[in-house]
Every structure is written in C-alpha cells, then in structure tokens.
Amino acid sequence: DAQDIDLIVLATATPDNTFPATATAVQAQLGIHHGAAFDIQAVCSGFVYGLSTADNFLKCGQHKRALVIGAETFSRILDWEDRTTCVLFGDGAGAVVLEAQEGGGTLEDRxxxxxxxxxxxxxxxxxxxxxxxxxxxxxxxxxxxxxxxxxxxxxxxxxxxxxxxxxxxxxxxxxxxxxxxxxxxxxxxxxxxxxxxxxxxxxxxxxxxxxxxxxxxxxxxxxxxxxxxxxxxxxxxxxxxxxxxxxxxxxxxx
Structure with a gap:
C-alpha cells in the first residue's frame, strides 16, 4: 500500500522543474502526506546512489519503507543534430521498494x-x-x-x-x-x-x-x-x- 511508504528517493537528471523536487510530485500523486521525499542527481549513477542512500536511512532506523525511483526524459536535453549522442539515449522510469527487516548480518540477508x-x-x-x-x-x-x-x-x-x-x-x-x-x-x-x-x-x-x-x-x-x-x-x-x-x-x- 502506498501509505506504507515513508521515504521516496528519486534519481533523475531531468526533473520536471528546477524545484520543488520531482519526488514530492510523485509523493502527492500517490496520496502520501507523511515521511520524506527528495531527488538525487548523479546522472547514470543515480539509481545506485539512490539505492545506497535509501538503504542507509532504513538501516539507521529513520524510515521503514522506501520507494527508490530512477526516471529520465533525456529526449528533452538531446541535440538532435548531434548523431553521435542523440541516437544512444531513451526515456524511461523504474522503481523498487526497500523495507527494513531484522537480519542476521550475513550474506544470506535480503x-x-x-x-x-x-x-x-x-x-x-x-x-x-x-x-x-x-x-x-x-x-x-x-x-x-x-x-x-x-x-x-x-x-x-x-x-x-x-x-x-x-x-x-x-x-x-x-x-x-x-x-x-x-x-x-x-x-x-x-x-x-x-x-x-x-x-x-x-x-x-x-x-x-x-x-x-x-x-x-x-x-x-x-x-x-x-x-x-x-x-x-x-x-x-x-x-x-x-x-x-x-x-x-x-x-x-x-
């Protein structure tokens, strides 16, 4: 359930606006009115940066369930005259949910x-x-x-x-x-x-x-x-x- 999410980390280099964070727009559209939501900008590394950031929030006990998103509309920033770059990129979005759970501190933990x-x-x-x-x-x-x-x-x-x-x-x-x-x-x-x-x-x-x-x-x-x-x-x-x-x-x- 969306209400179980108390942290949204959205990785993007192409936000909808300079501010506020696109993560807050996602939060609003999901009907979530609690927790924290913010963007991360590390371009192609954004999702691994976002995953690591959310994981640390969960492990320190500050949040319980995180939605980690990678979303891009690179078509907005491509130079269509530069055929060495414009043909390489696409638009898309994907997400995962991380949940804090007790583990044994081993490699078998999920x-x-x-x-x-x-x-x-x-x-x-x-x-x-x-x-x-x-x-x-x-x-x-x-x-x-x-x-x-x-x-x-x-x-x-x-x-x-x-x-x-x-x-x-x-x-x-x-x-x-x-x-x-x-x-x-x-x-x-x-x-x-x-x-x-x-x-x-x-x-x-x-x-x-x-x-x-x-x-x-x-x-x-x-x-x-x-x-x-x-x-x-x-x-x-x-x-x-x-x-x-x-x-x-x-x-x-x-």
Whole structure:
C-alpha cells in the first residue's frame, strides 16, 4: 500500500522543474502526506546512489519503507543534430521498494548487502549538459566525449565492482545476475568477461530501451523479474557510471 511508504528517493537528471523536487510530485500523486521525499542527481549513477542512500536511512532506523525511483526524459536535453549522442539515449522510469527487516548480518540477508560510491569532478566536461537555471536560463543539450567516457568507464566500473566483491568476500561465480547500467554493449561485454561471467548471467536491455540513464537499472530489473529470471534470494551485482564522473556498485540479495 502506498501509505506504507515513508521515504521516496528519486534519481533523475531531468526533473520536471528546477524545484520543488520531482519526488514530492510523485509523493502527492500517490496520496502520501507523511515521511520524506527528495531527488538525487548523479546522472547514470543515480539509481545506485539512490539505492545506497535509501538503504542507509532504513538501516539507521529513520524510515521503514522506501520507494527508490530512477526516471529520465533525456529526449528533452538531446541535440538532435548531434548523431553521435542523440541516437544512444531513451526515456524511461523504474522503481523498487526497500523495507527494513531484522537480519542476521550475513550474506544470506535480503536487501542491500554492500554499496560503494565514487566521484571525480575533474572530468566534468567529458559528459555534461551545457545549460541550466544558473547558466543563462537555457535548458542546454547533452555533450559527451564518447571515447574519454569509455576509457574511464572500463577502469572505474571494474574497480568499483572489485570493491563490492572484496568487501563481502563474494566470488564472481557466486553472483546469480549481473545487472549493469545499460550504456554501451562493449563495456557490458568487457566487464562481464573480466570477471568471468558468462553472457547468460548478464541482464541486457540496451537493445530495448537505449541508455535511459538513472532509469536503466530498475528497468532491467523489471524485465528480468517479469520474464522469470530473477528469483527470491538471487545474488545480484549492480553497477553504473555517469557524468561527473560518478560511479558505484551495489550488491543485493533479491
């Protein structure tokens, strides 16, 4: 029931308005008049940032049940004359619910087991939007140095995945499903090979949705759950990298 939700964390780089937060609009439409609601902006890493943030609120006892959303309308910020970028992105939204439960403090607990977040603002201009409320009041368009993003993504994603595995003592072959941010098929394939994951363990929806930024991971989770692949107690590794640069990984027991 919507009234059971007492926290909404919405990850988006394309909010409806500069303010208030789009999360509060969702809260109102769901008829929820209690708890907290706010947006997170980490571009393509937004969902893993949001998942980690909500998990911490639940674990410290401040909230009991969180709705974590990734939602994007990148079509609003694409330069349709730039064919190197506009054909890559899509619009979409997905969500999950996290609930606080007593656990044994082991890897058999359900929910978020480990989360690791990073950022490096030195690479700001390699993937950004050249506009905003404080920059001439123009919406602006997405600008990306694709080769530079690819080069950093391959390194950063591998490192942050290794952190998640090392922190929990999990081996790559223990992972039931690898659900990456859907940005680039070469990155997805290369990362899976590096960790010895066979293609049948990787959830890929890039061909269905394109790159939907913060929405890509929850959309992929929905596809894999709906078609019967994801089952209760499966061990899932999520990862993403986005503008900033920001990147992160989350290990989840479904």
């Amino acid at each position: 929910g978020v087991l480990s989360a690791h977040l990073r950022s490096d603002g030195r690479h700001y201009e390699k993937l950004y939007v050249d506009g905003g409320a404080s920059r001439g009041q123009e919406v602006g368009h997405l600008r990306m140095s694709g080769r530079e993003v690819f080069k950093h993504a391959v390194i950063n994603i591998a490192q942050i995945m290794e952190e998640a595995l090392e922190a929990t003592g999990v081996e790559p072959n223990d992972i039931d499903w690898f659900v990456p941010h859907q940005a680039n098929k070469r990155i997805l394939d290369g990362t899976a090979r590096r960790f010895g994951m066979t293609e049948d363990k990787v959830v890929i929806t890039l061909d269905k949705h394109g790159n939907t930024s913060a929405a890509s991971i929850p959309l992929a989770l929905d596809v894999a759950f709906s078609d019967g692949r994801l089952k209760q107690n499966d061990l899932i590794l999520l990862e993403a990298m986005g503008g900033g640069f920001t990147w992160g990984s989350v290990l989840v027991r479904w």
